Amino acid sequence: MKKILIFTASIGGGHNEAASCLENQFRKHGFIVKKLDALLEINKTLDALIIGSCKILINNFPKLYGGLYDISNRERSNKLITHSLSRISEEKIYEIIVQEKPDLIISTHAFMVGVIGHLKKRRLINIPFMSVVTDYEAHRTYIDENVDAYIAGSNYTSERLIKQGIDKEKIFPYGIPIREEFLKRLESISLKPSSFQILLVAGSLGLKGMKKVLRNIVDMEGNYNIVVVCGKNKGLKRSIEREYDELIKSHKITLYGFTNNIPVIMENSDVIITKPGGLTISEAIAKRLPMIIPYYIPGQEKENLDFLLKKGLAIYVSEIDSIKELIESMMKNPKILDNMKENMKEMYNKSCLDNIIYLSENLIENCNYKMDLNYGS
Incomplete structure (x- = not known):
């Protein structure tokens, strides 16, 4: 061998x-x-x-x-x-x-x-x-x-x-090599909620900026739920647990630390809010999950963001305070998401x-x- x-x-x-x-x-x-x-x-x-x-x-x-x-x-x-x-x-x-x-x-x-x-x-x-x-x-x-x-x-x-x-x-x-679960459609085990699902991801190291994003979207208008993944940042997870205890109990917010269940969560989400790490955006493209980028690490992630914007795969939000209005418009006008999905379809390499x-x-x-x-x- x-x-x-x-x-x-x-x-x-x-x-x-x-x-x-x-x-x-x-x-x-x-x-x-x-x-x-x-x-x-x-x-x-x-x-x-x-x-x-x-x-x-x-x-x-x-x-x-x-x-x-x-x-x-x-x-x-x-x-x-x-x-x-x-x-x-x-x-x-x-x-x-x-x-x-x-x-x-x-x-x-x-x-x-x-x-x-x-x-x-x-x-x-x-x-x-x-x-x-x-x-x-x-x-x-x-x-x-x-x-x-x-x-x-x-x-x-x-x-x-x-x-x-x-x-x-x-x-x-x-x-970019990603797990096979991202390369397959998972309709057979899909648990897609009837509400508009927003996936908020911090990355493997966690990112404190996501707390500001969360504060801006928890009181939006419309029928939605938020899945928050904090990665390995245990302090960030504990902080969100304390601040949003009631919303977590009522299942308006679902909170994870590090999880291997991202393929299923992505499959059941309508949009992902994330920083543009190479693996995360590759997984989102494979799942045809539209992206909102409110933050990035200068360097390679800025270059990844430039790529996403050139290809019409994501929307960059320079002011986090405006992210609420953007998502509300997406819920009312799904064509914004459909255009990004179509662009992702052209890149998808099964x-x-x-x-x-x-x-x-x-x-x-x-x-x-x-x-x-x-x-x-």
Whole structure:
């Protein structure tokens, strides 16, 4: 049996979710799969430092985070960062590859592209390498001539990769990997309420801005109910429980922390209010669930938002105070939602997971496996 080595990183939830999705799919097709958190494997202290710093910046200094993202996306500074990360990481990563002896390496985080690319450039490994771009705009860190195949979320993403110098023959717009439950219609178990259902999502880290959104929509006119998903932010969930205890008891608000039931909730919702993380918006597109974006993390999420607006898949609300009026107009005029659903239908790629498996099989078959040099040679 062929073996797949998947590298991910726990910076946000999307990279891990995409990696887990691929892990499950490859196992179903008879592959041996090893999934590793790259930063954790390299150095636990480094992992804690990077993830902790990202959480602090995202939650408390989002503009600074966005500025650092933009700086790292410039050619000269990106080369310096990539080179530094490779020097810190590649010896340990090489040891893992030697130990695991994979037939294909996959990364769902841009951090690993430069590391694996440098090992291939030095001819230490000649194993096919696939990079999964988990946002709709590819950061410069994804760019490396030694990547054998890019999985892109859309044709838009493919065009952006080509503009950055990637050979179009290496790019496959098969969609960002998401769980199979999002790729199937679930009418047989649908519990769609008669009221207009609003899904309010914070993301894996939680987002305090959603409390302001909730305050603005709980007293709307019309027949509606609100499903609130706080992610892993336990403090946010407790705060909402205290403030909206009566509405929760009366089932006007349904409150979740982290839940794996999102496919069914999406299936039964009329609109989702969310930040534009790559995985969440891919899941919404697959479910043809119109999106309202009232907040985003500067950097990759701003680029994802630009993509959504260009394709007519979402509405951006710059002032949260106006979100109430927008949803009330959607309830009265469903055509607003229908237009977004139709645009999503054109992007929907039902067989993207199988396409990735077939591509992987071809990459393995066409590669002469070789790893006959010692690190440092």
